[in-house]
Amino acid sequence: MSRLALVLLLPFILSACASTPKQDENAPASDEAPAEAAPADAAPAEEAPAAQSAKNFNLADIPFAAFDPEKPEGIHVYPITGNPKEGPFNAIVRMPPGYMSPLHSHSANYSGVTMSDSMVHGTSLETKETVPRGSYWHQVAGEPHVDGCMSEEPCYLLAFFDGAVDMVPADAPAAEPTVQVTPGDQVKWEEVKGGVQMAVIHGNPKEGAFQALFQFPAGMTTNVHTHSSTFAGALLSGSHERGAAADQLVALTQGAVWSEPAGSAHMEKCGSESPCTFVGAMDGALNTEVVEFSTAADAAPAADAAPAAEAAPAAEAAPAAEAAPATE
Numbered sequence: 001m002s003r004l005a006l007v008l009l010l011p012f013i014l015s016a017c018a019s020t021p022k023q024d025e026n027a028p029a030s031d032e033a034p035a036e037a038a039p040a041d042a043a044p045a046e047e048a049p050a051a052q053s054a055k056n057f058n059l060a061d062i063p064f065a066a067f068d069p070e071k072p073e074g075i076h077v078y079p080i081t082g083n084p085k086e087g088p089f090n091a092i093v094r095m096p097p098g099y100m101s102p103l104h105s106h107s108a109n110y111s112g113v114t115m116s117d118s119m120v121h122g123t124s125l126e127t128k129e130t131v132p133r134g135s136y137w138h139q140v141a142g143e144p145h146v147d148g149c150m151s152e153e154p155c156y157l158l159a160f161f162d163g164a165v166d167m168v169p170a171d172a173p174a175a176e177p178t179v180q181v182t183p184g185d186q187v188k189w190e191e192v193k194g195g196v197q198m199a200v201i202h203g204n205p206k207e208g209a210f211q212a213l214f215q216f217p218a219g220m221t222t223n224v225h226t227h228s229s230t231f232a233g234a235l236l237s238g239s240h241e242r243g244a245a246a247d248q249l250v251a252l253t254q255g256a257v258w259s260e261p262a263g264s265a266h267m268e269k270c271g272s273e274s275p276c277t278f279v280g281a282m283d284g285a286l287n288t289e290v291v292e293f294s295t296a297a298d299a300a301p302a303a304d305a306a307p308a309a310e311a312a313p314a315a316e317a318a319p320a321a322e323a324a325p326a327t328e
Contacts, residue, residue, distance in 0.1 A: 052261040056242065059156075059255030064094055075099070080232040081259050081281075084165045090232040090281050092257050093157040100125070100148035103170040108163030111138045111202045111211045113279050114184065115158060115236060115255060118151035121181055124173040134184025134213065134236050134277060138202040143177060144170035156255060158234050160202075160211045160281050184236075187213060194293030195220065201279075205286040215277045216240075216270035219296025224267045229284030231260040236278055239271035272296055 057063075057078075064076035075095055082089025088108075092115070103124060112121060113136045121137060122128030123145055130150050139145055141163075149155030182199075189197035195217045203210025209229075213236070224245060234257045241249040242258065244265055252258070260266055262284075270276035 052264075054242075054244070054258065054260045054264055054266060056250045056252060056258040057256060058253055062092060062257060064092075067093075078257070080234070080257050081230055081283075082161075084161070087164055088162050088283070089165070090158070090160045092234060093159055095119075095147070095149040095155045095157065097149060097152050097154060099155075101146050101167075103144050103146055103173065104167045105142050105144045105170050106139070106161070107141055107166050107168065108161045109139065109141045110159055110161040111281075112136060112147075112160075113158040113201065113211075113213070113234075113236075115156035115234065116149070116151065116153075118149060118153075119155050119157060120146070120148035120150055121179075122146050123177040123179065127173075129181070131181055132184040134187065135181055136184075136187075136201045136213065137179050137181045139179050142168075143174050143179060144172070145177075145179065158279055160232075162209075189213075189215060193288050193291070195295065196293060205282075208285055209281075209283045210286070211279065211281040213277060214280050215275055216268070217295065218270060218274050218276075219272045220268075220270045220276075221294050222268045223292040223294075224265050225290045225292075226263050226265050227260070227282065227284075227290070228262055228287060229282040230262050232281045233258050233260070234279045235276065238274050238276035240276045240278065241269040241271075242266055 062078045064078045066072045067075040067077045073096060075093060077084065077094070078092050080090045080092060082091075084091060100120070114121075114131055114133050117133045118130060119133075119135070120128045120130050121135075123143075125146055128146055128148065147157070187199045189199050192198045192214075197215045198205070199213040201211040201213065203212075205212065216238075218238075235252050235254055237254055239254075240252045240256070242252065243249040244267075246267065249267075249269060
């Protein structure tokens with residue numbers, strides 16, 4: 001090429017170089033462009049909170065951990081819901097045989113329910129009493145008390161705290177203690193709906209967070225339903241099944257615990273041999289209108305009835321009669 005031609009083309013070459021963006025050394029090659037679009041598509045999935053699922057544990061399968069890692073021979077705890085170090089929580093506590101706590105108090109209120117027949121709760125070491133399984137109390141914050149296990153086997157306690165847990169040593173009992181222990185054999189039941197009974201431990205099921213004992217007649221089954229509140233539970237007696245559907249039921253025995261996230265579909269079924277008694281704690285009000293109950297008799301084969309046409313109206317009328325919850 002002649003020098004003249006080169007001089008004439010030089011402006012065009014320089015112009016082209018100036019208009020070409022400088023390649024970023026860290027930028028992906030052009031054939032990786034589709035990979036850059038992937039994160040945009042994946043962003044919603046990454047931002048969405050992980051869905052919570054129901055958890056059911058029989059007593060032997062509960063993943064207990066030492067309350068004080070430096071004292072593995074002491075109390076063990078499993079938080080059913082919440083975090084004991086951060087705020088409100090519900091937990092099952094395992095006390096070693098012969099354990100007796102010193103006089104102490106907590107900065108949070110809590111309700112306790114015994115799952116063993118040899119539990120002790122009292123306002124002092126001198127006034128402590130052994131209470132049977134299914135006994136309960138509500139302990140106000142700052143009030144000294146003691147807890148213990150007068151047994152050769154571990155004792156189990158359900159604890160429902162409205163704040164993080166601590167143990168503050170106390171020098172003397174309260175001058176006028178307010179705690180009242182209701183023994184398990186003196187529970188006053190009230191019918192909720194369809195033969196199901198309830199005894200409120202603390203709170204108001206119609207208005208907000210509460211803890212209560214529930215009792216299902218033998219063979220009682222619910223429909224698949226949801227609650228607008230998180231549900232923590234524990235089985236005190238009987239055999240019980242629960243799950244997302246009739247073909248997904250998990251068999252639970254005495255001492256089992258479970259958690260059911262708000263909005264999670266589930267159903268309950270009591271064994272046919274004896275009533276089921278369990279503890280329920282919710283962080284909001286209980287809506288019984290969404291729950292339908294059927295007894296073992298309701299589930300009997302229609303062939304036992306005379307004409308099928310005559311049996312139908314009675315079967316259809318039962319749910320309607322139960323539609324208005326007694327506690328509402």
